[in-house]
Amino acid sequence: AQSVTQLGSHVSVSEGALVLLRCNYSSSVPPYLFWYVQYPNQGLQLLLKYTTGATLVKGINGFEAEFKKSETSFHLTKPSAHMSDAAEYFCAVSGGENYGQNFVFGPGTRLSVLP
Amino acid sequence: GAGVSQTPSNKVTEKGKYVELRCDPISGHTALYWYRQSLGQGPEFLIYFQGTGAADDSGLPNDRFFAVRPEGSVSTLKIQRTERGDSAVYLCASSLEGGRDTSYEQYFGPGTRLTVT
Numbered sequence: 308a309q310s311v312t313q314l315g316s317h318v319s320v321s322e323g324a325l326v327l328l329r330c331n332y333s334s335s336v337p338p339y340l341f342w343y344v345q346y347p348n349q350g351l352q353l354l355l356k357y358t359t360g361a362t363l364v365k366g367i368n369g370f371e372a373e374f375k376k377s378e379t380s381f382h383l384t385k386p387s388a389h390m391s392d393a394a395e396y397f398c399a400v401s402g403g404e405n406y407g408q409n410f411v412f413g414p415g416t417r418l419s420v421l422p
Numbered sequence: 423g424a425g426v427s428q429t430p431s432n433k434v435t436e437k438g439k440y441v442e443l444r445c446d447p448i449s450g451h452t453a454l455y456w457y458r459q460s461l462g463q464g465p466e467f468l469i470y471f472q473g474t475g476a477a478d479d480s481g482l483p484n485d486r487f488f489a490v491r492p493e494g495s496v497s498t499l500k501i502q503r504t505e506r507g508d509s510a511v512y513l514c515a516s517s518l519e520g521g522r523d524t525s526y527e528q529y530f531g532p533g534t535r536l537t538v539t
């Protein structure tokens with residue numbers, strides 16, 4: 308079965324600092340990988356996804372993530388944090404055509420941005 | 423067009439009662455998913471519809487939980503004999519396609535917060 312781990316349930320950064328949110332997955336085959344953001348009292352919104360091709364994926368709001376097969380990781384980064392980035396971030400994995408159909412979400416990382 | 427909508431936004435019920443949660447997906451989306459999100463956790467898969475049929479209901483925790491999508495659009499999640507442990511936010515998502523290619527983005531509704539007292 309697939310699983311997703313997100314190191315750090317809560318991450319705090321200063322405004323303007325680098326954001327790094329970690330995601331590791333367990334899968335016997337390269338899966339599809341996603342990052343979602345959840346603002347308070349709102350639904351989840353897709354930030355970016357990796358399916359095939361280029362391993363560095365750019366998303367909305369200046370976020371990007373890199374798929375590293377050898378490390379089974381898909382860490383999310385943003386060069387300079389903004390106050391509006393404060394939210395809950397979820398990494399998700401789906402198995403793709405030959406493995407499984409459904410999304411498995413990580414437990415989430417709450418990002419706080421300090422002025 | 424409109425996004426995924428869910429009603430009610432909040433539902434408080436007594437232990438043992440029956441509840442129905444409604445999801446209205448994005449028009450034209452054939453795939454519909456239900457998730458449950460407990461406090462401090464990520465969404466947990468419950469059931470997935472492709473059209474009118476439940477393609478995978480392996481996430482439903484027990485037979486008190488049931489979901490339907492009779493016309494391939496609106497879906498209702500039904501919970502019988504509610505228990506306090508059922509308290510959570512129930513999320514619905516839809517995507518343009520589903521099935522074997524799960525690379526399609528899922529669009530999430532705002533959720534229904536269920537509280538069982």
